[in-house]
Amino acid sequence: MQTVFTQQSRVEVPLICGPMYPCSNPELVAAVSEAGGLGVVQPLSLTYVHGHEYRAGLRYIRSLTTRPVGFNALIEASSRKYLERMSQWIDIALEEGVRFFITSLGDPRWVCDRVHAAGGVVYHDVTEARWARKGIDGGADGLIAVNANAGGHAGRKSPEELLAELLPFGLPVVAAGGAGTAQEFARLLNMGYAAVQLGTRFIATRECKASDAYKQAILDATAADIVLTERLSGVPVSVIRNAHVERLGTNAGPFARWMLRGRKRKHWMRMIYTLQSLRSLRKSMSSADTSVDYWQAGKSVAGIHTIIPAAEVVRSFAAALP
Numbered sequence: 001m002q003t004v005f006t007q008q009s010r011v012e013v014p015l016i017c018g019p020m021y022p023c024s025n026p027e028l029v030a031a032v033s034e035a036g037g038l039g040v041v042q043p044l045s046l047t048y049v050h051g052h053e054y055r056a057g058l059r060y061i062r063s064l065t066t067r068p069v070g071f072n073a074l075i076e077a078s079s080r081k082y083l084e085r086m087s088q089w090i091d092i093a094l095e096e097g098v099r100f101f102i103t104s105l106g107d108p109r110w111v112c113d114r115v116h117a118a119g120g121v122v123y124h125d126v127t128e129a130r131w132a133r134k135g136i137d138g139g140a141d142g143l144i145a146v147n148a149n150a151g152g153h154a155g156r157k158s159p160e161e162l163l164a165e166l167l168p169f170g171l172p173v174v175a176a177g178g179a180g181t182a183q184e185f186a187r188l189l190n191m192g193y194a195a196v197q198l199g200t201r202f203i204a205t206r207e208c209k210a211s212d213a214y215k216q217a218i219l220d221a222t223a224a225d226i227v228l229t230e231r232l233s234g235v236p237v238s239v240i241r242n243a244h245v246e247r248l249g250t251n252a253g254p255f256a257r258w259m260l261r262g263r264k265r266k267h268w269m270r271m272i273y274t275l276q277s278l279r280s281l282r283k284s285m286s287s288a289d290t291s292v293d294y295w296q297a298g299k300s301v302a303g304i305h306t307i308i309p310a311a312e313v314v315r316s317f318a319a320a321l322p
Contacts, residue, residue: 001321124140141171227245
């Protein structure tokens with residue numbers, strides 16, 4: 001099935017393995033791309049979680065597949081040092097041949113300028129029309145529509161509502177959230193999406209280095225087990241309800257709420273949350289202790305019942321297309 005997305009990304013199947021902290025290990029990224037989809041590098045996952053020197057990690061992925069891979073740039077301007085590092089990572093990714101970029105948070109103008117100069121494309125994460133307008137004004141070539149079924153930082157609108165809101169902008173739109181089965185994948189494409197981004201489905205694969213306990217939690221969960229917690233980043237994040245979540249609750253405390261309401265001080269609170277969540281989520285990759293972990297997942301858990309190779313996910317989803 002050819003769409004604007006497959007033409008721009010140069011892949012065979014309109015399917016993205018979404019960037020996941022901490023679950024985007026190189027072997028998973030490469031396996032999805034090799035099977036005909038688009039694996040996307042999450043640089044903090046590549047370096048901080050899985051221990052690769054950044055350029056060497058990109059070259060390791062390239063040794064596993066010669067097919068296109070993408071790169072995720074989180075560009076919120078909360079730390080000058082972080083943005084400097086992200087700028088360097090983008091330059092290195094371009095040097096290593098990456099030409100598809102997904103930007104999240106912030107104004108993507110500077111990323112678009114750099115990527116377009118190298119002949120690449122940029123898709124921007126959005127949850128509603130106002131963020132789409134910001135991304136388009138910044139030069140984005142497409143939109144990743146993060147809906148209410150997504151894992152991690154989910155949106156608030158259904159796939160149907162979000163598509164209707166974004167299609168008038170005239171750019172290709174990718175559905176992100178809720179595709180745990182081949183049938184749901186095909187349904188989203190038939191609605192008018194140019195591609196579908198999967199996250200949770202690829203955690204429950206053999207290539208993903210998430211712990212067995214994490215993977216089993218996905219197999220055991222239902223859509224009703226997915227809850228939103230503010231305690232990871234200060235904004236709602238979709239996780240699996242477990243003993244840890246039940247014990248701590250899902251709402252930010254009074255001090256955190258006060259910090260987050262301030263225009264300047266909210267960045268400090270988000271930095272505190274980020275440091276805490278980096279440690280917590282990294283631990284979730286290897287821990288078997290269900291009482292101390294946050295496990296990010298979306299409502300697509302309802303259709304995920306087996307741990308299979310990533311290539312089988314891509315092939316079985318592609319087979320559902322007309």
